Amino acid sequence: MSAARDLIEGRSTLAELRGHSPAALAALCHDALALHENGRSDEAMVMLRGLRALDPSNAQVLRLLGLMLTERGAHQEALSYLDDALKASPSDARLRVARARLRLQLGDGQGAGTDLRIACDQAAGAGGQHAALFLKKILAEAATPQA
């Protein structure tokens, strides 16, 4: 079996073939986030897309891509990254909260509610508390008749 085929079929990653350490990829996530926070969003996106090429199932990279694309209004693409991130890390309550927020923006209140309920059940820590708060807020908004 060729290395190219292993890559395509997800049996290996470019990061593994290159010998990159997970710590280096995590450190680069910090740099990408810092660039984004300093208004260099385009550069941050290039870095994150590169990191995704190196490790396509890195939940942290996928989460940041999803969040940045959400801010840029590329909602469908953002959603696909958050979906992938949740496949890689299904018990991450923060990811569920992020996807719930995006689903709400896309008009999928039911999907958002499902994500938040799962997040509430999954996390006893801060992620779960915030999911509970968020859920309470959207339920209250949903119950308020629109003027």
Place this chain on the structure above:
Amino acid sequence: MNKRVGSSSVGGGWGFPVTPAGVTSDHKVKDAGPASFDPRTAPLPEHGVLEKIDPDQRRRQLVWELEEELPEPTRFAQLMAAFMDNARTDLDLDLDDPSLTEVELERLNRLLADEAALVEMMRKTERLRLEVRSRAASERAS
């Protein structure tokens, strides 16, 4: 004067400890009355007050937080040097593999192009990233 500003509300709405007379416990505030309230010199908000004021803000921060701490500068430099060394190595990827379909070949080329763009961006933004990182480190230390 704005009706919302009063002896019981000044500072309190933002989480600064107040008494009916105004801000307390800060030696820099000579007159603790409402008129002397200055957010630049007032004591820091109580823990947890940000969540009370704006749960969305805290949630947003939480959602963006990274799992790993920002490595120390020396460690960061080591990681980046190793990364750039590894990025320069030749990969034994057979792009002429006849079993690869056109779509698969395109996906592979896309991966390699994205990786190359990352390395190029790292070169271009090296100084900027270093600057931003040292600013973050000094903010964390203070």
